[in-house]
Amino acid sequence: xxxxxxxxxxxxxxxxxxxxxxxxxxxxxxxxxxxxxxxxxxxxxxxxxxxxxxxxxxxxxxxxxxxxxxxxxxxxxxxxxxxxxxxxxxxxxxxxxxxxxx
Amino acid sequence: xxxxxxxxxxxxxxxxxxxxxxxxxxxxxxxxxxxxxxxxxxxxxxxxxxxxxxxxxxxxxxxxxxxxxxxxxxxxxxxxxxxxxxxxxxxxxxxxxxx
Numbered sequence: 001x002x003x004x005x006x007x008x009x010x011x012x013x014x015x016x017x018x019x020x021x022x023x024x025x026x027x028x029x030x031x032x033x034x035x036x037x038x039x040x041x042x043x044x045x046x047x048x049x050x051x052x053x054x055x056x057x058x059x060x061x062x063x064x065x066x067x068x069x070x071x072x073x074x075x076x077x078x079x080x081x082x083x084x085x086x087x088x089x090x091x092x093x094x095x096x097x098x099x100x101x102x
Numbered sequence: 103x104x105x106x107x108x109x110x111x112x113x114x115x116x117x118x119x120x121x122x123x124x125x126x127x128x129x130x131x132x133x134x135x136x137x138x139x140x141x142x143x144x145x146x147x148x149x150x151x152x153x154x155x156x157x158x159x160x161x162x163x164x165x166x167x168x169x170x171x172x173x174x175x176x177x178x179x180x181x182x183x184x185x186x187x188x189x190x191x192x193x194x195x196x197x198x199x200x201x
Contacts (some may be wrong), residue, residue, distance in 0.1 A: 024147075024149060025146065025147035026142065030106075049143045049146075050143075052141045052143035052144070052146070053141070053143040053144055053147035054147070055140075055141070055144060055176070055177060058143075093145065
């Protein structure tokens with residue numbers, strides 16, 4: 001994959017998932033939208049599946065991150081341990097820097 | 103579907119019918135680097151476009167069959183008419199016990 005976008009976030013960066021409802025194929029689960037997490041790692045850059053889903057090239061390749069969320073952040077009625085987390089892989093265009101408290 | 107309320111996940115081993123294995127193989131062949139007739143992303147999109155009612159009633163590989171057909175029609179690889187005639191042909195052969 002030659003054409004790529006340089007990654008915006010580093011491991012440990014605090015991010016917030018955009019709260020958006022696109023009318024089409026997206027790869028960002030609804031349950032993380034609008035929530036805050038921390039970049040666990042950059043997974044690499046990949047053709048954008050939201051474009052591939054409509055038979056287009058998906059290029060330039062977009063950075064994909066593994067983002068770690070606290071379960072309590074995602075599920076208001078979560079009853080497990082407060083240190084429990086879940087990792088979700090999210091493309092960069094769904095993430096914005098989170099400067100606030102999270 | 104993704105993140106919606108649902109019952110507990112059932113962890114069971116499946117045995118696959120021969121037609122299910124054929125559907126799986128079909129996608130592998132259609133999406134390989136020599137053919138590129140479709141992507142797994144299009145497969146997912148057309149499964150999502152089933153709507154929740156059909157999604158719940160169809161089996162896993164029935165969803166794949168629906169999605170593969172729709173994708174190939176959208177891409178112009180096959181036509182609605184070709185698919186319809188082929189289905190009728192297969193039904194006739196099945197009725198005669200030829201399959």
